Amino acid sequence: MSIQRLHTEKRYSEIVIHNGTVYLAGQLADDYAGDIRQQTRETLANIDRLLAEAGSDKSKILGLTIFLRDMADYAAMNEEWDAWVAEGAAPARACVEARLYDPRVRVEMTLTAAL
Template identity: 45%
Template sequence: MSEITRVTPGVRMSKATIFNGVAYLCGQVPDNSDCGIKDQARNMLEKVDALLKEVGSDRNHVLSVIVYLRDMKDFAGFNSVWDTWFEEGHAPARACVETRLARPELLCEVSVTAAVIAK
């Protein structure tokens, strides 16, 4: 039976959980919440890159993403950043929903599942 690995476990959640070669990242939000959607998206995806590296993966091995936007009016702006983040042919399965986020200044959040490629 495979073991579950928890990366930086806390009381409420872990930064990531790995099981059977798949990493499930906790929701990632931007650190720079005092700017527009494009800058928030770039910052958030940089954080995803760092966490993917920490779990032994990278953006080319992302399997699935759920994008949460505070307002669908930011859909095009978010996608203008998103569309440059993946190499051609490596876009994951994706859903995008409008929802209220944890803090009103946050415009986006992502939940990422990725294949682990290195230990």
């Protein structure tokens, strides 16, 4: 079975597709100056775009991990998530507080989805 890698850089690929499964690297907002709501919306929009490129969509997400800079943002992030997640297709999910690579980043998400 072949492995397809898209948007590959030296250290990572944005998308890896193997055996009917899509893996996305950690996704961030485009503008780190925004609040948690804006950063969450932008992160989810990037996920939508990459899943579409891979031939999948949010209704096929199997598992997702959310990294928050501060758990105080949990409720606001969840409001954006709840408005976005496909009805009846909530994935297995974890959310943890983490020190992210840039102090302006409030949220990062990584996921696995079916094709």
